[in-house]
Amino acid sequence: MSPFPAHLLSMDDLGTEEIVEVLEVADSFVEVGRRANPKVPTLRGRTVATLFFEDSTRTRMSFETAAKRMSADVLSFAPGSSSVKKGESLRDTIETIEAIGIDGVIIRHASSGVPARAAGWLDHCSVINAGDGWHQHPTQALLDLYTVRQAFGGGDSGLARFEGMQVVIVGDIRHSRVARSQITAYTALGAEVTLVAPTTLLPPSLEGWPVTSVTQHLDDVLPKADVVSLLRVQSERGSGEFVPTLREYTADYGLTARRATMLQPGAFILHPGPIVRGVEIASEVAELPAALITDQVSNGVAVRMAVLFLLLGQGTLGGAHRG
Amino acid sequence: MGHTVGDRGESVTGAGPTLVIRGGTVVDQSGERRADVLIAEGRVAAVESRIARPRGAVVLEADGCVVAPGLVDLHTHLREPGREESETIETGTRAASLGGFTAVVAMPNTEPALDSAEAVRNVQELAVGASAHVAVAGAITVGRAGERLAPMSELAALGVRLFTDDGAGVQSAGLMRRALDYATGLGVTLAQHCEDRTLAGDGAMHEGAWSSRLGIPGMPAAAEEVMVARDIALVRALGARMHFLHLSTTGSVDLVRRAKSEGLAVTAEAAPHHFSLTDGRTADYDPVFKVNPPLRPQADVDALKAGLADGTIDAIATDHAPHAPELKDLPFDQAPPGMLGLQTALSLAISELDLPVARILALLSWQPASICGLDPVHGGDQGGAIVPGAAGNICVIDPTATWTVEASMLASRSRNSPYDGRKLTGRVRHTVFRGEPVVIDAEAQR
Incomplete structure (x- = not known):
């Protein structure tokens, strides 16, 4: 098995073997999470920092919970979206992190590429991308895979279900770091991905993207879908520039109660949250047993524990890059 | 040498050193020819196949180079x-x-x-x-x-x-x-x-x-x-x-x-x-x-x-x-x-x-x-043919020399060259600006 990479910047950093490794390690941490005392000493003595230039309470809490359950020391930096205004460059901020002696830094930034740049400036500290601009959000894609595998029975049999699985991703693909990570993640395990979006919310080019098809007709693809993954539509996108109105968006792309009846039995619905009820998903659809939205959140902690373990766990499967 | 500002912003030069650009091939709008170039008092004084070095003149070697x-x-x-x-x-x-x-x-x-x-x-x-x-x-x-x-x-x-x-x-x-x-x-x-x-x-x-x-x-x-x-x-x-x-x-x-x-x-x-x-x-x-x-x-x-x-x-x-x-x-x-x-x-x-x-x-x-x-x-003094009387604005280029760009060695105050580490062919050897050698052998003189 190839060594786990030094950083997790993009789903492209992980091959199929590494993805499966994350899922399998996460199984043991799901088990830990069920204990009365859900804490293990795995990362005792290691220091992890969250560096969120863009606010995200949900993702930051998930990472910090993961690190604390592994007994790491956790520092939380919230430098705001523009460190330049404070007179400190991004590079200075990143290099300070290393000088403090931090082992792993979890970065979220509104600008694509910041985690990659940070990784280039750091010698001894692993970088985990917690979402950069429109680019990537790899742990979100990994927890989606984990959740789908679990919903299809878990373990090797759940994993085997990805082969030929029909995954439909609906919504604002253009501006979505989640979609970019999901597409790579699902296809790495053998799934076929269909994108459904108004053409204005597709990327300008899909050259080189491993997608099977692209359509503007959600009704055509829902009956064959095994997984429907919805993306949040930001209200400003529906204010006339990308789509005329949110009402029109919902009519064409929303997972309404009517559309939910078109799903085959055993199909599942995912959403990275926070959901905008009544826009991309009807409130009652979000409450269906097929909707895995809360499973995604709870699995997020275990999957992030797995990623931290593989990147920082000294003398174990990961950590091979340092020295 | 004294500079004054002319009525169109150009600098007007008085005297300057005497230079001989020797051994190169002159290339300008009129074509190309093997010639030495004599520069005196800020202007091209002679363009001839062989120019003897006047007393006190600075020689800029241009063997194998283009004089432009x-x-x-x-x-x-x-x-x-x-x-x-x-x-x-x-x-x-x-x-x-x-x-x-x-x-x-x-x-x-x-x-x-x-x-x-x-x-x-x-x-x-x-x-x-x-x-x-x-x-x-x-x-x-x-x-x-x-x-x-x-x-x-x-x-x-x-x-x-x-x-x-x-x-x-x-x-x-x-x-x-x-x-x-x-x-x-x-x-x-x-x-x-x-x-x-x-x-x-x-x-x-x-x-x-x-x-x-x-x-x-x-x-x-x-x-x-x-x-x-x-x-x-x-x-x-x-x-x-x-x-x-x-x-x-x-x-x-x-x-x-x-x-x-x-x-x-x-x-x-x-x-x-x-x-x-x-x-x-x-x-x-x-x-x-x-x-x-x-x-x-x-x-x-x-x-x-x-x-x-x-x-x-x-x-x-x-x-x-x-x-x-x-x-x-x-x-x-x-x-x-x-x-x-x-x-x-x-x-x-x-x-x-x-x-x-x-x-x-x-x-x-x-x-x-x-x-x-x-x-x-x-009415300007740039880009003209290299003939007697022309302005002494000349560059001497070695078209076959190779060099590697080092951003940290560039003369700019900044370092944002996208070519750092790239090997390039062709290099400026000398530059003469209004009769003065401002670059000699790729070194700035000012």
């Missing part, structure tokens, strides 16, 4: 006044001289913008004693804000021959029409940075496969092309003349090619980075590859090379745009666009373009000199 009129850059950002931490007139013109340039056109996007007689005069005075002639480009509109015309006649009286709001295009077609109309009466040339803001939006790179994958907002080729097309329509309607700055797309080159075949008075330039780098270089999110117009795909690179080869594009212009290192350590979408270019332009042209040296020199010397009115035909 000094290069002229139509597009330089010197940053002074306002951004002296990135570049000054002194450091920028030193970089120019090391790149073989004896004149640069200083873009008006300084702080304050060069939109008034006072601002223009200030730069002209700061440029006295610089290592190359600094021709000031004036802004088309006040503050480059695209709202009302700058006092072009007043600036023309100070010697300004080229006007542009570079960094931005004039967005209003109506205002651009008035500007072209007014400029025609003054006999000056307008130059446009073609970019429709409504299409370019927040774009930080070329919109295409790479921007989509990297998740970086893109600016489509059409953002440039719609303004090229618009301005060609205005030139046609008004009988005006116009220069297009840094063309970067296949469509723009095609539009200018057709406009020229119609006989319209349009000229165009291309920047070395647009014919030597592609948008894939942004894959690591390093803002040193961020520039405006952005790096484009290979098909556009090929179209620019074809345009340079067939005469559609008249000049290679650097768009030398220094930025202090901390600005290039910002996230890609926040970092300012721009690259250093003065010291690498000639070498990139020799390395990347499959053109004879005489064609490359036409693109870097006498054609740009003509566009900005610095050539002898317009």
